[in-house]
Amino acid sequence: MKPFLALTIAGSDSGGGAGIQADLKTFQELGVFGMSVITALTAQNSLGVHAVHPAPVSIIEAQIEAVLSDMGTDAVKTGMLYDGAITEAVAWAIGRYGVPRVVVDPVLVAKGGSELFRREELDALRTKLLPAAEIVTPNLPEACALLGLPDGALRTRRDMEQAAIALLDFGSRYVLLKGGHLENEEEEAADVLAGRDDGPVWLSAPRIPTGHTHGTGCTTAAALAAYMARGYPVAEAAAAAKAFVTAAIRASFPHGAGTGSLWHGAHRGEPGGRR
Numbered sequence: 001m002k003p004f005l006a007l008t009i010a011g012s013d014s015g016g017g018a019g020i021q022a023d024l025k026t027f028q029e030l031g032v033f034g035m036s037v038i039t040a041l042t043a044q045n046s047l048g049v050h051a052v053h054p055a056p057v058s059i060i061e062a063q064i065e066a067v068l069s070d071m072g073t074d075a076v077k078t079g080m081l082y083d084g085a086i087t088e089a090v091a092w093a094i095g096r097y098g099v100p101r102v103v104v105d106p107v108l109v110a111k112g113g114s115e116l117f118r119r120e121e122l123d124a125l126r127t128k129l130l131p132a133a134e135i136v137t138p139n140l141p142e143a144c145a146l147l148g149l150p151d152g153a154l155r156t157r158r159d160m161e162q163a164a165i166a167l168l169d170f171g172s173r174y175v176l177l178k179g180g181h182l183e184n185e186e187e188e189a190a191d192v193l194a195g196r197d198d199g200p201v202w203l204s205a206p207r208i209p210t211g212h213t214h215g216t217g218c219t220t221a222a223a224l225a226a227y228m229a230r231g232y233p234v235a236e237a238a239a240a241a242k243a244f245v246t247a248a249i250r251a252s253f254p255h256g257a258g259t260g261s262l263w264h265g266a267h268r269g270e271p272g273g274r275r
């Protein structure tokens with residue numbers, strides 16, 4: 001038996017809830033063999049990001065080359081890429097190896113407000129990586145930044161649909177615009193999926209009243225990549241990823257004094273032990 005394979009290209013989160021750690025846990029939970037290219041180290045906990053150390057472009061390229069020239073993958077998910085040079089190198093390598101399915105999570109800012117990407121180099125994401133993506137998964141602030149709108153400009157479901165469609169112009173086949181940050185949608189956490197050939201579709205789940213949401217975005221994009229590695233069409237992968245992250249948020253737990261973590265094993269329906 002050869003398992004399905006997925007590669008995450010992202011930053012390390014020492015707290016284990018987001019970044020590479022969230023991605024590998026999610027891949028494993030969904031029966032996909034996970035591989036990783038680390039773009040940056042972060043010193044991070046429930047209170048925020050305390051330090052960031054990007055890796056040199058050459059070692060990022062070497063990691064991608066090592067994995068893709070020999071092992072290959074069924075899907076790639078990108079997360080924190082830190083700057084334009086890393087973004088360009090990743091986009092080039094993905095193109096060179098003809099990766100079949102690419103999920104781009106355009107990570108810009110961590111939950112506490114720390115910048116994880118150099119804003120002034122956002123054009124590299126827009127022009128180099130988004131055209132290589134089958135699907136891009138911004139949250140609302142990321143969508144505003146990519147579209148050049150002021151933060152907070154997207155406030156209604158109609159705004160979200162229009163923004164998702166506008167984001168398709170950067171060249172991805174699909175956009176999943178996540179509504180976790182939508183303030184006036186109190187009862188539902190609703191995301192919109194827009195495709196070049198399909199009208200917008202809403203994916204909704206009950207909004208869980210918890211502040212322990214560290215890593216929701218990474219986990220969503222990783223679950224999407226895992227289902228896509230398994231061969232699911234995008235719309236089915238997005239619905240399955242939504243169910244996976246909703247279960248993980250429902251089982252989230254206090255982890256440190258600030259924003260707690262998701263429990264990635266929740267979809268199994270077993271209690272996670274000491275909780």
Ligand SMILES: Nc1ncnc2c1ncn2[C@@H]1O[C@H](COP(=O)(O)OP(=O)(O)OP(=O)(O)O)[C@@H](O)[C@H]1O
Nearest residue numbers: 111139178179180181189190207208215216217218
């Ligand atoms: N309280 C909640 N209850 C249920 N679902 C939620 C909640 N908060 C976020 N979600 C869902 O989690 C997923 C991730 O969305 P979100 O907008 O939080 O991503 P994000 O901002 O990229 O996350 P991160 O801050 O980790 O980068 C979406 O499907 C969203 O609807």
Ligand SMILES: Cc1ncc(CO)c(N)n1
Nearest residue numbers: 011012013018019080110
């Ligand atoms: C390393 C890393 N990637 C992504 C996020 C976004 O949640 C984070 N907090 N840390």
